[in-house]
Amino acid sequence: MKNSSCPASNSKCSIGVFDSGYGGLTVLDELINNMPEYDFIYLGDNARAPYGTRSFDVIYEYTLQAVEKLFSMGCQLVILACNTASAKALRTIQQRDLPRLAPNRRVLGVIRPSVEALGALSQSKHVGVLGTVGTVRSESYLMEMAKLYPDFIVTQEACPTWVPLVENREFENEGGRYFIKKHIDSLLAKDRQIDTLILACTHYPILKTEIRNFLPDNIQLISQGQIVANRLIDYLERHPEIDKVCSKKGELKFYTTESISDFEEKASVFLNRKLKAQHIAMN
Amino acid sequence: MKNSSCPASNSKCSIGVFDSGYGGLTVLDELINNMPEYDFIYLGDNARAPYGTRSFDVIYEYTLQAVEKLFSMGCQLVILACNTASAKALRTIQQRDLPRLAPNRRVLGVIRPSVEALGALSQSKHVGVLGTVGTVRSESYLMEMAKLYPDFIVTQEACPTWVPLVENREFENEGGRYFIKKHIDSLLAKDRQIDTLILACTHYPILKTEIRNFLPDNIQLISQGQIVANRLIDYLERHPEIDKVCSKKGELKFYTTESISDFEEKASVFLNRKLKAQHIAMN
Numbered sequence: 001m002k003n004s005s006c007p008a009s010n011s012k013c014s015i016g017v018f019d020s021g022y023g024g025l026t027v028l029d030e031l032i033n034n035m036p037e038y039d040f041i042y043l044g045d046n047a048r049a050p051y052g053t054r055s056f057d058v059i060y061e062y063t064l065q066a067v068e069k070l071f072s073m074g075c076q077l078v079i080l081a082c083n084t085a086s087a088k089a090l091r092t093i094q095q096r097d098l099p100r101l102a103p104n105r106r107v108l109g110v111i112r113p114s115v116e117a118l119g120a121l122s123q124s125k126h127v128g129v130l131g132t133v134g135t136v137r138s139e140s141y142l143m144e145m146a147k148l149y150p151d152f153i154v155t156q157e158a159c160p161t162w163v164p165l166v167e168n169r170e171f172e173n174e175g176g177r178y179f180i181k182k183h184i185d186s187l188l189a190k191d192r193q194i195d196t197l198i199l200a201c202t203h204y205p206i207l208k209t210e211i212r213n214f215l216p217d218n219i220q221l222i223s224q225g226q227i228v229a230n231r232l233i234d235y236l237e238r239h240p241e242i243d244k245v246c247s248k249k250g251e252l253k254f255y256t257t258e259s260i261s262d263f264e265e266k267a268s269v270f271l272n273r274k275l276k277a278q279h280i281a282m283n
Numbered sequence: 284m285k286n287s288s289c290p291a292s293n294s295k296c297s298i299g300v301f302d303s304g305y306g307g308l309t310v311l312d313e314l315i316n317n318m319p320e321y322d323f324i325y326l327g328d329n330a331r332a333p334y335g336t337r338s339f340d341v342i343y344e345y346t347l348q349a350v351e352k353l354f355s356m357g358c359q360l361v362i363l364a365c366n367t368a369s370a371k372a373l374r375t376i377q378q379r380d381l382p383r384l385a386p387n388r389r390v391l392g393v394i395r396p397s398v399e400a401l402g403a404l405s406q407s408k409h410v411g412v413l414g415t416v417g418t419v420r421s422e423s424y425l426m427e428m429a430k431l432y433p434d435f436i437v438t439q440e441a442c443p444t445w446v447p448l449v450e451n452r453e454f455e456n457e458g459g460r461y462f463i464k465k466h467i468d469s470l471l472a473k474d475r476q477i478d479t480l481i482l483a484c485t486h487y488p489i490l491k492t493e494i495r496n497f498l499p500d501n502i503q504l505i506s507q508g509q510i511v512a513n514r515l516i517d518y519l520e521r522h523p524e525i526d527k528v529c530s531k532k533g534e535l536k537f538y539t540t541e542s543i544s545d546f547e548e549k550a551s552v553f554l555n556r557k558l559k560a561q562h563i564a565m566n
Contacts, residue, residue: 055542058541161458174461176458178457258337259341
């Protein structure tokens with residue numbers, strides 16, 4: 001890996017935000033809302049998205065490449081704003097790759113803060129996880145919950161059609177509603193005591209209104225953007241050595257492995273603002 | 284490119300069949316049925332599939348990498364069994380890359396034979412094309428039809444949810460039928476004189492029974508496997524210099540950029556037989 005010189009004494013770093021596609025922009029949106037003074041670099045591996053149905057080996061390889069790219073741009077801290085990458089690659093990167101590549105840098109995922117939110121919010125101690133096939137099969141939510149909240153019952157449901165529904169804006173019709181209802185019903189049939197549900201894929205907040213329509217009123221529905229933002233603020237308070245090298249000019253940069261014009265058009269829908277992107281090659 | 288020695292005087296070559304994912308197996312299936320004595324190498328870029336919504340640049344880059352891999356395995360002839368790759372990459376590869384890389388080798392696509400079938404089968408001279416966003420946007424079917432059958436009316440419909448419906452086996456339910464009917468209705472509303480429709484994505488034959496249910500009886504529905512097989516047999520008859528270097532032991536090899544076990548499990552559904560695959564890296 002090219003080990004960039006940041007943090008040098010005279011330079012400050014952006015916080016890296018990685019996602020396989022566009023969904024991580026829903027997390028970035030909350031980061032910007034809650035931490036507007038910080039600089040962020042978003043990297044979307046759109047030319048190889050979606051990751052949700054790919055194997056462990058492929059997801060790990062692609063995620064590590066992205067983390068190395070963000071490190072080479074000087075990021076001291078990288079958020080994997082993607083549940084599939086967090087579920088399948090984060091632990092190996094933290095335990096095996098970071099000590100070798102960049103022992104002073106940090107990579108954080110979205111699963112740990114999500115699990116903490118589930119634990120804090122559920123009264124019945126029966127919670128539900130809606131995610132991609134990759135996230136569900138990894139059992140990362142089950143393992144993290146078992147560690148932190150061993151007395152909770154966690155039930156998962158994989159929703160493989162939901163990302164295509166979001167990316168093609170096909171969720172506000174009868175066909176879209178069929179697939180949304182199908183997975184909500186399936187999850188709740190598995191455990192009728194669930195009182196808290198997490199949208200464990202960063203695409204799913206776009207479906208929130210439709211999902212809410214099929215949920216009983218007593219079930220809380222939580223998405224990850226705000227949770228991750230709160231957790232990052234807390235993390236930087238506890239790690240002033242990292243916070244002090246974070247640049248705070250409110251600058252945003254966007255990189256994509258896809259064509260710039262495609263990315264700019266689709267990303268503006270997720271982020272609700274106009275943006276300029278740059279191309280980046282991953283291999 | 285590593286220029287492999289095949290065809291050497293003492294070696295014979297397999298025919299390469301490339302697809303971004305699993306859909307090309309529906310074409311390979313017909314090739315095996317019609318030409319059981321030939322050897323084939325199938326290469327699926329499953330770790331980066333689907334290509335249907337990607338940009339021109341990305342599809343071209345990925346397709347060229349795959350063609351080079353198949354050449355390096357000695358293939359003298361490569362079939363792009365993928366409409367998106369045929370639409371967006373074939374012409375550039377044929378005109379710009381082949382003369383430089385391998386002037387004696389050939390790369391063929393699925394669009395030209397499909398267009399010839401439409402021209403031969405339609406009585407009304409009004410035909411329809413159902414494809415991915417990439418295939419439709421490329422306008423390759425419109426351009427090829429205009430060259431060969433300038434008096435035909437060609438109407439296209441992009442069906443971006445159909446590949447996820449196939450890959451997740453979600454087409455035999457109310458939600459799947461909604462999206463199948465939606466695009467059939469939309470296409471026929473654009474031109475009520477259509478009498479012949481082509482499934483211009485190699486995933487779509489899996490949906491044939493469901494599609495047929497929403498079509499008036501007088502409309503012919505054609506898929507590409509048989510067409511491509513007929514065309515290849517014809518091509519080899521007209522090019523004995525290529526046919527004579529084709530190995531004819533009936534051997535099949537499968538390569539995937541994804542995990543072998545994932546590929547073997549999913550591929551057996553498309554090909555309706557058990558198979559053994561090998562991993563290949565693309566970069």
